[in-house]
Amino acid sequence: xxxxxxxxxxxxxxxxxxxxxxxxxxxxxxxxxxxxxxxxxxxxxxxxxxxxxxxxxxxxxxxxxxxxxxxxxxxxxxxxxxxxxxxxxxxxxxxxxxxxxxxxxxxxxxxxxxxxxxxxxxxxxxxxxxxxxxxxxxxxxxxxxxxxxxxxxxxxxxxxxxxxxxxxxxxxxxxxxxxxxxxxxxxxxxxxxxxxxxxxxxxxxxxxxxxxxxxxxxxxxxxxxxxxxxxxxxxxxxxxxxxxxxxxxxxxxxxxxxxxxxxxxxxxxxxxxxxxxxxxxxxxxxxxxxxxxxxxxxxxxxxxxxxxxxxxxxxxxxxxxxxxxxxxxxxxxxxxxxxxxxxxxxxxxxxxxxxxxxxxxxxxxxxxxxxxxxxxxxxxxxxxxxxxxxxxxxxxxxxxxxxxxxxxxxxxxxxxxxxxxxxxxxxxxxxxxxxxxxxxxxxxxxxxxxxxxxxxxxxxxxxxxxxxxxxxxxxxxxxxxxxxxxxxxxxxxxxxxxxxxxxxxxxxxxxxxxxxxxxxxxxxxxxxxxxxxxxxxxxxxxxxxxxxxxxxxxxxxxxxxxxxxxxxxxxxxxxxxxxxxxxxxxxxxxxxxxxxxxxxxxxxxxxxxxxxxxxxxxxxxxxxxxxxxxxxxxxxxxxxxxxxxxxxxxxxxxxxxxxxxxxxxxxxxxxxxxxxxxxxxxxxxxxxxxxxxxxxxxxxxxxxxxxxxxxxxxxxxxxxxxxxxxxxxxxxxxxxxxxxxxxxxxxxxxxxxxxxxxxxxxxxxxxxxxxxxxxxxxxxxxxxxxxxxxxxxxxxxxxxxx
Amino acid sequence: xxxxxxxxxxxxxxxxxxxxxxxxxxxxxxxxxxxxxxxxxxxxxxxxxxxxxxxxxxxxxxxxxxxxxxxxxxxxxxxxxxxxxxxxxxxxxxxxxxxxxxxxxxx
Numbered sequence: 038x039x040x041x042x043x044x045x046x047x048x049x050x051x052x053x054x055x056x057x058x059x060x061x062x063x064x065x066x067x068x069x070x071x072x073x074x075x076x077x078x079x080x081x082x083x084x085x086x087x088x089x090x091x092x093x094x095x096x097x098x099x100x101x102x103x104x105x106x107x108x109x110x111x112x113x114x115x116x117x118x119x120x121x122x123x124x125x126x127x128x129x130x131x132x133x134x135x136x137x138x139x140x141x142x143x144x145x146x147x148x149x150x151x152x153x154x155x156x157x158x159x160x161x162x163x164x165x166x167x168x169x170x171x172x173x174x175x176x177x178x179x180x181x182x183x184x185x186x187x188x189x190x191x192x193x194x195x196x197x198x199x200x201x202x203x204x205x206x207x208x209x210x211x212x213x214x215x216x217x218x219x220x221x222x223x224x225x226x227x228x229x230x231x232x233x234x235x236x237x238x239x240x241x242x243x244x245x246x247x248x249x250x251x252x253x254x255x256x257x258x259x260x261x262x263x264x265x266x267x268x269x270x271x272x273x274x275x276x277x278x279x280x281x282x283x284x285x286x287x288x289x290x291x292x293x294x295x296x297x298x299x300x301x302x303x304x305x306x307x308x309x310x311x312x313x314x315x316x317x318x319x320x321x322x323x324x325x326x327x328x329x330x331x332x333x334x335x336x337x338x339x340x341x342x343x344x345x346x347x348x349x350x351x352x353x354x355x356x357x358x359x360x361x362x363x364x365x366x367x368x369x370x371x372x373x374x375x376x377x378x379x380x381x382x383x384x385x386x387x388x389x390x391x392x393x394x395x396x397x398x399x400x401x402x403x404x405x406x407x408x409x410x411x412x413x414x415x416x417x418x419x420x421x422x423x424x425x426x427x428x429x430x431x432x433x434x435x436x437x438x439x440x441x442x443x444x445x446x447x448x449x450x451x452x453x454x455x456x457x458x459x460x461x462x463x464x465x466x467x468x469x470x471x472x473x474x475x476x477x478x479x480x481x482x483x484x485x486x487x488x489x490x491x492x493x494x495x496x497x498x499x500x501x502x503x504x505x506x507x508x509x510x511x512x513x514x515x516x517x518x519x520x521x522x523x524x525x526x527x528x529x530x531x532x533x534x535x536x537x538x539x540x541x542x543x544x545x546x547x548x549x550x551x552x553x554x555x556x557x558x559x560x561x562x563x564x565x566x567x568x569x570x571x572x573x574x575x576x577x578x579x580x581x582x583x584x585x586x587x588x589x590x591x592x593x594x595x596x597x598x599x600x601x602x603x604x605x606x607x608x609x610x611x612x613x614x615x616x617x618x619x620x621x622x623x624x625x626x627x628x629x630x631x632x633x634x635x636x637x638x639x640x641x642x643x644x645x646x647x648x649x650x651x652x653x654x655x656x657x658x659x660x661x662x663x664x665x666x667x668x669x670x671x672x673x674x675x676x677x678x679x680x681x682x683x684x685x686x687x688x689x690x691x692x693x694x695x696x697x698x699x700x701x702x703x704x705x706x707x708x709x710x711x712x713x714x715x716x717x718x719x720x721x722x723x724x725x726x727x728x729x730x731x732x733x734x735x736x737x738x739x740x741x742x743x744x745x746x747x748x749x750x751x752x753x754x755x756x757x758x759x760x761x762x763x764x765x766x767x768x769x770x771x772x773x774x775x776x777x778x779x780x781x782x783x784x785x786x787x788x789x790x791x792x793x794x795x796x797x798x799x800x801x802x803x804x805x806x807x808x809x810x811x812x813x814x815x816x817x818x819x820x821x822x823x824x825x826x827x828x829x830x831x832x833x834x835x836x837x838x839x
Numbered sequence: 840x841x842x843x844x845x846x847x848x849x850x851x852x853x854x855x856x857x858x859x860x861x862x863x864x865x866x867x868x869x870x871x872x873x874x875x876x877x878x879x880x881x882x883x884x885x886x887x888x889x890x891x892x893x894x895x896x897x898x899x900x901x902x903x904x905x906x907x908x909x910x911x912x913x914x915x916x917x918x919x920x921x922x923x924x925x926x927x928x929x930x931x932x933x934x935x936x937x938x939x940x941x942x943x944x945x946x
Contacts, residue, residue, distance in 0.1 A: 548903075554898055554900060638862070827861075
């Protein structure tokens with residue numbers, strides 16, 4: 038059979054996507070030629086802002102590399118622009134004088150950035166943000182200049198502004214409206230977004246019309262219609278795009294805003310199609326990626342003669358690719374007479390949710406701060422689901438899985454890389470995938486912005502069914518296939534007592550690693566605290582040395598100060614030691630202790646001996662510090678003796694080994710000056726009672742602690758903290774913080790377990806046993822000559838003189 | 840300049856800690872000496888090629904040490920950094936003579 042000649046003008050996301058779909062349906066059917074103006078293979082334009090924001094290179098955003106063209110026998114002319122079409126002879130001509138004939142022609146010329154026709158817009162230093170070259174030029178610019186102005190407070194403008202901030206520039210964003218992203222957000226969400234971005238360092242100039250770009254040859258600033266001015270060395274215009282239709286127009290193809298196409302992406306001229314941002318379908322020229330992919334699929338079917346219903350238009354959804362800002366919107370944005378809204382606004386946490394309802398059906402949504410419902414709402418909008426369905430689904434946990442189950446196979450899960458549900462499910466089944474990372478590696482889904490991660494995870498769950506649960510039981514590290522629970526059961530059952538024994542008996546595949554050795558050391562000690570001989574060679578450096586290693590190999594030393602309280606005598610000792618050993622810096626830690634930084638390994642024992650204070654263990658996987666406020670003794674709001682309670686807790690639980698670090702705090706009133714709300718165990722004193730909060734975390738994954746119980750007496754409180762800690766010690770995976778552990782088990786479950794008085798007693802017996810063998814590690818090291826030699830002394834060989 | 844191997848005495852076998860590293864300073868060179876679980880003695884440069892982490896303080900597992908700074912896995916036998924990271928650390932030959940440990944250093 039003679040192959041048809043298929044020519045694609047434009048090497049962008051839409052056109053190449055259509056070619057990919059053609060190759061899937063009929064790999065041998067066409068002789069394919071692609072012309073692209075940019076000198077690169079096909080790349081992911083929507084990830085450009087990530088390149089500008091740093092950490093992502095151009096090769097990271099390449100969708101199809103050079104080999105792909107070769108492998109699929111595509112004739113590719115990069116850096117070559119088609120300058121005219123002859124639809125009668127069916128040929129295209131290029132700027133390099135090439136003339137190519139076609140049987141089928143796809144126009145996918147995309148769009149151009151819209152440049153405001155301002156006086157001075159042609160000056161040096163005025164840029165668009167559209168392609169790799171723009172991106173590279175801005176990066177180059179930032180090395181020599183400080184002040185940037187971005188005209189346009191929409192999606193693209195804000196992403197560009199974030200990138201320029203990352204490049205170290207000062208950024209003013211000028212927007213004609215009184216709030217940001219007015220096309221995708223309502224006023225409330227737009228204002229929340231503004232506050233958040235201002236915190237990140239962006240400066241906004243709203244409701245201003247730029248009248249002129251000032252400067253001689255090179256831009257120096259902007260002048261607004263009200264006469265005011267700002268300075269700028271770089272001006273980025275991000276006010277919108279316009280479909281690139283010149284080529285089609287000159288060839289006599291009917292054009293409105295974009296090239297007019299029907300539901301099969303056919304233009305008015307036989308054998309000529311248009312797809313992507315240059316095309317206009319039912320009055321809309323789309324500028325987002327998902328519709329372009331949907332159009333590509335339809336076009337490929339049409340070219341290959343596969344029947345379907347054609348393209349029916351797309352509901353749009355938007356997410357901003359700026360770190361730390363979660364924004365989602367889809368469908369209808371603003372209320373009118375025909376809509377009702379379901380709205381939740383939490384000013385304190387900065388979250389906002391609005392669902393628009395039209396005739397009882399979900400017509401649109403705006404989410405700010407918490408966007409995890411985005412996928413679900415988007416699907417409901419597309420289906421025209423009833424609002425009740427959404428409200429009910431929020432109650433039941435399984436709804437997400439049901440949701441992906443009901444999606445059609447062609448549904449695009451990953452908008453960034455155009456991966457459909459069908460291809461993900463196929464990959465899971467064909468390759469036996471069980472984790473999101475594996476799906477990522479195999480299909481590219483969720484490789485870019487990560488917005489679809491939860492959908493991919495849901496797809497795994499519904500494809501694998503109960504086997505997905507098996508995935509939760511992950512091996513403790515690559516040296517074994519056994520999970521934490523299995524290893525613990527074997528240790529107990531077989532009475533194993535040493536790390537090496539565990540590895541031998543349970544057939545470890547290597548000599549262990551930096552993950553399993555410390556974990557086994559912890560588990561063995563937790564199971565048998567009285568008999569287990571801790572193996573210091575299996576501990577991380579900080580816990581082996583009882584000091585915190587710094588980047589240059591020196592250490593920092595934190596003497597213990599119970600409850601954060603010290604004395605003038607201790608302070609004098611600390612100051613003397615700091616002088617004598619010339620410590621690099623004396624710093625107050627976040628846990629209200631004093632840190633001596635820059636101490637040499639060999640000096641550690643001497644410093645401890647001279648300090649003659651216990652170790653702060655400010656670097657252990659154990660109780661670190663108990664932070665306190667001054668409480669009832671001094672504070673006019675304090676209702677309880679927070680310092681006394683803090684000291685009591687710290688003295689009781691110091692030296693305890695736990696799966697990960699444990700931080701505590703005691704505040705004497707709900708003002709929470711000791712920050713009890715983000716501690717593993719946080720205590721808040723209220724009039725006549727103590728509240729006990731657990732599972733808080735102020736680290737990478739910020740988590741507010743949950744209220745567990747309230748107690749009248751301090752003794753009951755301390756007993757419950759003991760039970761809680763022991764339950765955590767016994768059931769958490771090594772290196773699982775209480776925050777993750779509380780989320781995994783559920784606070785209600787933990788409360789159930791600890792509501793049993795007998796259990797509380799038993800946990801306390803076991804924790805007391807573990808605490809009974811605790812020694813001050815600094816004293817231990819000072820008194821043990823072998824330990825001193827093995828851990829703290831270097832061998833110094835004098836240089837020979839010849 | 841002629842390069843020769845210099846044999847440097849660093850201590851008795853019995854004085855080296857089992858399954859741990861020891862920092863040995865020879866002039867301006869820092870060497871991490873390890874006595875592995877099966878008694879072999881290995882000497883490598885005390886600097887992770889990643890960010891200069893002090894390898895003597897890492898966790899030793901069999902023939903590998905895990906850098907205490909960012910957990911790179913490095914062979915104490917041939918100095919090779921293990922995948923997915925790449926690089927190599929200089930190794931030094933070790934001789935044991937009558938319970939005494941010598942490291943051979945090129946000068």
